[in-house]
Amino acid sequence: MREIVLILHIFLGIIWVGGILFIGWGVFPAVMKMSYQSQRQFLTSLMRWSHPLLTAAGMGVGITGILLGAILGPVKSWDFLWNTAYGNIWLAALLVGGFTLLWGIGIGYRETMLVLTDDYFWQEAEKGNGKPLFRQLFRIAVLESFEIAGFLVLIILMMKI
Structure with a gap:
């Protein structure tokens, strides 16, 4: 049973981390062309579609991590x-992991959707003034870097177990 939960934990981790990295470092730069x-239309659709799936994968990582450590593992007491x-x-x-997931849900996704749905930035860019939009997209990239840092810390911690 433990091996099955471990495989699921790793698989969900790959989906969660890999999905976010692929969107941020693969899809996003390509869309800029x-x-x-x-x-705006593509990124809004992508975020609305992928966010629930990536959130579910992140929650699955947390649940399987608890199962692996506390139910099927050695953590039996305080x-x-x-x-x-x-x-x-x-x-x-x-x-x-909990902080990283909550950051992605409460800050990363929310802030991204606020920029994607704010007409001002996109209208200014269409008129030739891309600076406000670029600043907002850069701000989102900085905010999302906290999520990436969380993933790196998690990987380092998992290598120590």
């Missing part, structure tokens, strides 16, 4: 959690 109107290296790393991973 489209017209502003096409960019004492073990606080006083062992495994318990400390597992708790850190749980906290970092």
Whole structure:
């Protein structure tokens, strides 16, 4: 049973992290070659479609991580959690993973959708003034970098377990 949950944990992690990285580093740069109107329509559709799936994958990673550590693993008491290296790393991973997921849901997605649905930035870009839109897209990239940092910390923690 543990092996099945571990495979599911890894698979969901690949979907969550890989999906976000692919959108940010693969799709987003390619879309920048489209017209502003096409960019906006495509990115809005992509975000609305992919966000629930990537959120579900992230939640699945958290649930399977809890199962692997506490139900099917060695974390059986508060004492073990606080006083062992495994318990400390597992708790850190749980906290970092939860923060990363909540950041993506509450900040990354919300801020991205605010920019995509704000007519001002896109109308200015269509008129030839792309600076306001570029600043907002750069701000989103900076905000999303916190999610990427969370993924890197999670990978490092998982390598220690």
